[in-house]
Amino acid sequence: MDRELIPMSLLTLVENALKHNVATRNAPLDIRISADESGITITNPVRPVLSVESSGIGRSNLSSRFGLAGAGTVVVSNTDDVFTVTLPWLPERAA
Numbered sequence: 001m002d003r004e005l006i007p008m009s010l011l012t013l014v015e016n017a018l019k020h021n022v023a024t025r026n027a028p029l030d031i032r033i034s035a036d037e038s039g040i041t042i043t044n045p046v047r048p049v050l051s052v053e054s055s056g057i058g059r060s061n062l063s064s065r066f067g068l069a070g071a072g073t074v075v076v077s078n079t080d081d082v083f084t085v086t087l088p089w090l091p092e093r094a095a
Helices: 008-021 058-068
Strands: 033-034 041-045 076-077 082-088
Touching: 008 041, 008 058, 008 082, 058 082
Parallel strands: none
Antiparallel strands: 033 041, 041 082, 076 082
C-alpha cells in the first residue's frame, strides 16, 4: 500500500500499549499491527499496569491531529480483554 499516516502516530500507540500494560520476558505483550484499505489497526491484550492512570490525552491528541488533517476518525475499541485502535490513512495527495 502506498498510503500515509500522520508521522509518529503508530509509534505513539505502540508506546502507549507498553506504558499501560504489563509486559515481561515471560509474558510479553502481543501487539498486532495490520493494514487494510481503511487504515492501520493496532491491537493488544488488556493487562493494565496498576500504577499508571490514563488521562486519555494521547488518544484525544491523535484524534484531533487526524481530524485536522482531513483523514477521518480514529476508531478506538476497549473491552475487558482487548484494546484496538484504527488510524485512518491520510487523504491521497493530488498528482
